[in-house]
Amino acid sequence: MKYGVHHGYALKNINLAISAGEKIGIVGRTGAGKSSLAKVLFRLIHENISGSISIDGQDISEFGVGDYRPRLGMIPQESSLFGGSIRNNLDPLHQFDIEEMWAALIKCGLAKHMLSYHSSFNDHDNMTDHQKEEACVREQWNNAGWLKRLVMVVLNRVPSASSLADIRKPHGLDKSIQDCFGRLTSGQKQLFGLCRVIMRKRKIVVLDEATANVDLETDKSVQALISTEFSDCTVLTIAHRLDTIMNSDRIIVMDKGTIAEIGTPRELLAKDGVFAQLVKTSDFGQ
Numbered sequence: 486m487k488y489g490v491h492h493g494y495a496l497k498n499i500n501l502a503i504s505a506g507e508k509i510g511i512v513g514r515t516g517a518g519k520s521s522l523a524k525v526l527f528r529l530i531h532e533n534i535s536g537s538i539s540i541d542g543q544d545i546s547e548f549g550v551g552d553y554r555p556r557l558g559m560i561p562q563e564s565s566l567f568g569g570s571i572r573n574n575l576d577p578l579h580q581f582d583i584e585e586m587w588a589a590l591i592k593c594g595l596a597k598h599m600l601s602y603h604s605s606f607n608d609h610d611n612m613t614d615h616q617k618e619e620a621c622v623r624e625q626w627n628n629a630g631w632l633k634r635l636v637m638v639v640l641n642r643v644p645s646a647s648s649l650a651d652i653r654k655p656h657g658l659d660k661s662i663q664d665c666f667g668r669l670t671s672g673q674k675q676l677f678g679l680c681r682v683i684m685r686k687r688k689i690v691v692l693d694e695a696t697a698n699v700d701l702e703t704d705k706s707v708q709a710l711i712s713t714e715f716s717d718c719t720v721l722t723i724a725h726r727l728d729t730i731m732n733s734d735r736i737i738v739m740d741k742g743t744i745a746e747i748g749t750p751r752e753l754l755a756k757d758g759v760f761a762q763l764v765k766t767s768d769f770g771q
């Protein structure tokens with residue numbers, strides 16, 4: 486594949502079979518061809534390309550776009566979001582019901598950001614987000630003096646009337662992203678991308694791992710979601726950090742547009758090849 490007749494090959498001699506459900510990490514230096522591989526998979530390149538890609542044994546060029554795109558989900562580094570409500574950003578075609586949207590928002594950890602949230606309950610993994618929110622409101626109420634309680638009443642944050650229940654009403658989704666989040670962090674933008682893919686239940690998911698400005702908590706939730714929500718899916722992670730893909734079934738090492746190495750992390754570490762070199766270089770985030 487070339488980006489133009491006068492360009493060199495961005496991808497060449499790629500011969501690759503990925504099994505359903507496999508978790509694949511794709512690594513390589515800048516310009517190695519990782520994004521190009523994703524672009525051809527999503528059929529974003531139509532010219533200067535030869536060869537074929539099949540999904541479930543069927544050449545993707547034979548699929549209509551309407552049949553093809555719904556099989557794949559892309560989670561970009563920073564999902565594009567537009568002004569307007571959370572609902573419109575998640576479901577511009579009005580295909581989903583409110584419960585489906587809330588379920589995805591809760592899974593991605595975005596629902597709790599839509600409320601002022603008490604961090605001391607974040608570590609209680611055995612509690613649902615709803616229970617955490619209720620416990621948080623109860624604790625705040627118990628510790629509050631009369632003035633703070635008065636403020637909580639005004640803000641409708643009293644234990645018996647969970648503010649999560651309030652924000653779960655349809656109008657909560659009709660709030661603008663700006664109103665709920667202020668300025669979104671890069672990590673939150675990626676979580677919105679995750680949310681969209683979870684709602685749409687894609688079987689093949691390409692995750693372009695965020696490179697910058699992702700806080701530890703967001704990073705952990707993205708990784709946890711990939712392993713739980715996408716456990717049955719085929720996941721291709723374009724990785725910019727090694728630790729996130731060390732549990733992959735296989736790692737593809739791209740170099741100058743070709744697959745330089747492919748194998749389990751253990752196999753690749755055992756031979757002193759490109760992957761082992763990447764591990765050693767400090768510019769790879771290790």
Ligand SMILES: Nc1ncnc2c1ncn2[C@@H]1O[C@H](COP(=O)(O)OP(=O)(O)OP(=O)(O)O)[C@@H](O)[C@H]1O
Nearest residue numbers: 488492495513514515516517518519520521522739
């Ligand atoms: N739109 C484009 N037009 C022309 N050349 C491009 C274009 N996009 C990528 N390339 C070139 O194709 C090659 C592969 O780039 P690609 O973006 O796939 O690499 P990458 O491994 O994803 O890099 P990075 O980690 O920096 O995103 C590079 O030589 C790059 O300069």
